[in-house]
Amino acid sequence: MTDAVIRVEGIGKRYRVGQRQSYRALRDVLAGAFRRSGKRAPTDFIWAVRDVSFEVKQGEVVGLIGRNGAGKSTLLKLLARITRPTVGHAELHGRIGSLLEVGTGFHPELTGRENIFLSGAILGMSKQEILRKFDEIVAFSEVERFLDTPLKHYSSGMGMRLAFAVAAHLEPEILLVDEVLSVGDASFQKKCLGKMQDVSRAGRTIIFVSHQMNAIRRLCQRVLWIDEGHIRVDASSHEAVGAYETAMARGSRDKSQASRGSASRTRFASWRIAKPDGEDPHTLRSLDPVTIRIALEVQRPITKAWHGMALYNHEQQLMWAWASQKLPLDVGEYALCHTFPMLPLRPGSYTWLVTLYDESNNQVDSWYCEPEMIVAAESYQAPIDQWTGILNLPSNFEVKAGAIPLAHPGNEHSELDEPTQKGVNSRP
Amino acid sequence: MNAANTTAVVTEPPVLRIAPPHGWWEVDFHELWQFRELIYFFVWRDIKVRYKQTAIGAAWAILQPALAMIVFALFFGKLAHMPTEGLPILVFYYSGLLPWMYFSNSLTNATSTIVQNQNIITKVYFPRLALPISAVLSGLLDFAIGCLLLVPLMVVYRVRPGLPLLLLPVFLLLTVLMAAGAGLWLSAMNAIYRDVRYVVPFLVQFWLFASPVAYASSIVPAKYRWLYGLNPMAGIIEGFRWSLTGRGDPPGPMIIVSVAVVLVVLASGLFYFQKMESTVADVV
Numbered sequence: 001m002t003d004a005v006i007r008v009e010g011i012g013k014r015y016r017v018g019q020r021q022s023y024r025a026l027r028d029v030l031a032g033a034f035r036r037s038g039k040r041a042p043t044d045f046i047w048a049v050r051d052v053s054f055e056v057k058q059g060e061v062v063g064l065i066g067r068n069g070a071g072k073s074t075l076l077k078l079l080a081r082i083t084r085p086t087v088g089h090a091e092l093h094g095r096i097g098s099l100l101e102v103g104t105g106f107h108p109e110l111t112g113r114e115n116i117f118l119s120g121a122i123l124g125m126s127k128q129e130i131l132r133k134f135d136e137i138v139a140f141s142e143v144e145r146f147l148d149t150p151l152k153h154y155s156s157g158m159g160m161r162l163a164f165a166v167a168a169h170l171e172p173e174i175l176l177v178d179e180v181l182s183v184g185d186a187s188f189q190k191k192c193l194g195k196m197q198d199v200s201r202a203g204r205t206i207i208f209v210s211h212q213m214n215a216i217r218r219l220c221q222r223v224l225w226i227d228e229g230h231i232r233v234d235a236s237s238h239e240a241v242g243a244y245e246t247a248m249a250r251g252s253r254d255k256s257q258a259s260r261g262s263a264s265r266t267r268f269a270s271w272r273i274a275k276p277d278g279e280d281p282h283t284l285r286s287l288d289p290v291t292i293r294i295a296l297e298v299q300r301p302i303t304k305a306w307h308g309m310a311l312y313n314h315e316q317q318l319m320w321a322w323a324s325q326k327l328p329l330d331v332g333e334y335a336l337c338h339t340f341p342m343l344p345l346r347p348g349s350y351t352w353l354v355t356l357y358d359e360s361n362n363q364v365d366s367w368y369c370e371p372e373m374i375v376a377a378e379s380y381q382a383p384i385d386q387w388t389g390i391l392n393l394p395s396n397f398e399v400k401a402g403a404i405p406l407a408h409p410g411n412e413h414s415e416l417d418e419p420t421q422k423g424v425n426s427r428p
Numbered sequence: 429m430n431a432a433n434t435t436a437v438v439t440e441p442p443v444l445r446i447a448p449p450h451g452w453w454e455v456d457f458h459e460l461w462q463f464r465e466l467i468y469f470f471v472w473r474d475i476k477v478r479y480k481q482t483a484i485g486a487a488w489a490i491l492q493p494a495l496a497m498i499v500f501a502l503f504f505g506k507l508a509h510m511p512t513e514g515l516p517i518l519v520f521y522y523s524g525l526l527p528w529m530y531f532s533n534s535l536t537n538a539t540s541t542i543v544q545n546q547n548i549i550t551k552v553y554f555p556r557l558a559l560p561i562s563a564v565l566s567g568l569l570d571f572a573i574g575c576l577l578l579v580p581l582m583v584v585y586r587v588r589p590g591l592p593l594l595l596l597p598v599f600l601l602l603t604v605l606m607a608a609g610a611g612l613w614l615s616a617m618n619a620i621y622r623d624v625r626y627v628v629p630f631l632v633q634f635w636l637f638a639s640p641v642a643y644a645s646s647i648v649p650a651k652y653r654w655l656y657g658l659n660p661m662a663g664i665i666e667g668f669r670w671s672l673t674g675r676g677d678p679p680g681p682m683i684i685v686s687v688a689v690v691l692v693v694l695a696s697g698l699f700y701f702q703k704m705e706s707t708v709a710d711v712v
Contacts, residue, residue, distance in 0.1 A: 080552070098553065114476065121469040122552055
């Protein structure tokens with residue numbers, strides 16, 4: 001019988017606008033008291049979190065997403081009791097562990113061993129608990145050889161491993177995690193993610209703030225999208241993340257409708273997806289064959305032009321790149337058409353990059369196409385989104401009885417008649 | 429992995445209620461007691477770091493009062509002929525300097541403790557009172573080491589303590605309470621007004637000369653001595669010296685006034701600190 005372990009009602013946090021700036025000096029305050037200035041700047045307030053209410057059941061893994069400054073970290077800090085709410089209240093059942101950074105409490109002068117105790121104590125473990133888990137922590141961190149050297153001699157990687165080893169052995173009933181995954185190299189992030197999955201499988205409740213949608217999708221069943229201090233969406237991770245990504249893509253697109261400068265040189269003018277008129281020429285809604293049309297204005301003839309094209313996702317990862325044969329281009333307007341049998345892209349925003357080089361390999365023009373291309377959520381193939389890769393692939397799955405024939409040399413077909421029971425590509 | 433976690437909880441998990449600050453007295457001593465291990469770790473950390481950073485380590489705990497004792501003894505005692513209540517000069521000065529050094533070091537440590545620990549205050553919850561408390565407690569080790577010189581001094585100069593020695597723990601406790609009270613004020617103020625810590629050295633210096641460390645309180649005329657007691661360190665230092673050596677005035681109006689001031693400073697310090705505590709993570 002799982003009951004709500006976290007209950008938040010109408011919580012809000014208000015800051016004075018000047019509060020985040022440089023600290024006050026006593027001498028200024030005293031001097032100000034003597035000055036007889038009648039005018040006093042009215043204090044401006046900002047609500048970082050406003051009227052937030054939700055419940056979390058035991059064992060749930062809830063993600064908090066939103067833009068920078070939306071209030072996610074403030075909400076987490078309120079739950080971690082680091083800052084007090086201005087209005088509203090919350091009830092938490094169980095020990096709280098807050099992982100808002102890696103290496104809380106570490107002191108460079110102390111040795112690794114001493115820092116394990118210090119950090120563990122600050123994070124909330126009792127001395128007995130630390131002693132009990134000491135060997136595990138050391139083994140997890142892989143810094144056994146340097147346990148008795150001062151932390152200031154550790155490399156940053158070692159320090160992080162040690163810090164995470166301590167944090168990973170926290171066993172609170174409620175775990176609050178804030179973007180710790182954005183720290184460290186890829187293998188470290190993988191380890192963190194794995195450990196968090198262990199924690200959730202052990203039945204603990206986690207609230208997880210992150211900008212990495214991949215991690216959110218993998219870990220969380222439920223996601224709250226926080227926007228300007230409010231809960232904008234409280235839904236399954238698939239729905240909430242999808243809504244968020246679409247809104248983010250639309251936002252960046254609306255901003256960038258600026259024109260491209262003077263028209264008296266050879267340049268790429270615009271781009272669109274070839275579609276019937278009336279439909280959005282920058283949004284992809286299916287996995288059907290698609291043609292991308294780039295408008296090119298040539299002012300000076302080029303005998304052997306090179307045309308390059310590349311596709312980037314919103315994290316600036318290169319998804320695909322290509323270059324054309326040498327093209328003869330005369331003065332005039334052209335439509336460069338790229339046809340793809342499909343673009344198996346996950347919903348989100350993508351940018352095309354098109355380039356043009358002349359016969360002497362000088363760059364004539366290079367353009368990150370604006371607006372960005374949006375791949376809409378309805379193009380997405382997988383029905384349940386607990387796991388997402390980079391690709392959005394349609395696949396068919398079927399089970400046929402019988403054994404797979406081995407491929408012998410001399411066999412014309414090495415075609416697989418009978419796929420095994422375990423489907424490789426798609427998930428039911 | 430414990431499948432039993434998802435079934436009904438056998439032991440009641442702690443329930444935490446988060447609410448805006450309300451009322452004017454929210455000091456939770458019970459919670460502070462629950463965090464006593466953390467206070468221990470903070471003290472342990474402060475001592476370890478302090479000793480690792482000085483080349484002479486623990487010797488500093490003796491050198492600091494000893495060197496001051498020599499200077500005071502030479503200039504105030506021998507050359508200026510300040511009265512020392514009939515005590516051998518070195519014993520007189522050392523017995524006053526020892527609690528004083530503890531007090532002034534505690535003040536300095538407590539003042540910057542909140543700001544120095546801002547990186548953990550903004551990341552983890554614990555009662556912030558733990559920080560100035562541990563700053564005040566960590567000085568006690570230095571004090572204990574300093575006492576090591578006191579014993580041979582008294583033996584050499586044949587100063588034998590009497591019954592008043594039983595009250596020594598009381599005066600030590602008063603010193604700790606005063607350090608705590610002043611430390612709470614200063615650490616809270618420094619968290620909000622960052623220039624406070626530059627004022628503290630002047631404050632301490634001024635306070636030193638206002639206290640019977642370099643001289644005996646007998647230089648203050650008897651009828652004004654209670655006024656002198658408004659400086660809580662006056663009563664504390666005198667009382668400490670009296671309980672240790674048996675010389676000087678037994679507790680009288682001066683010391684009573686001092687004790688009252690200590691309690692007022694402590695209570696008001698707690699009050700001011702916890703008022704600041706609810707906003708500290710926002711401004712630090």
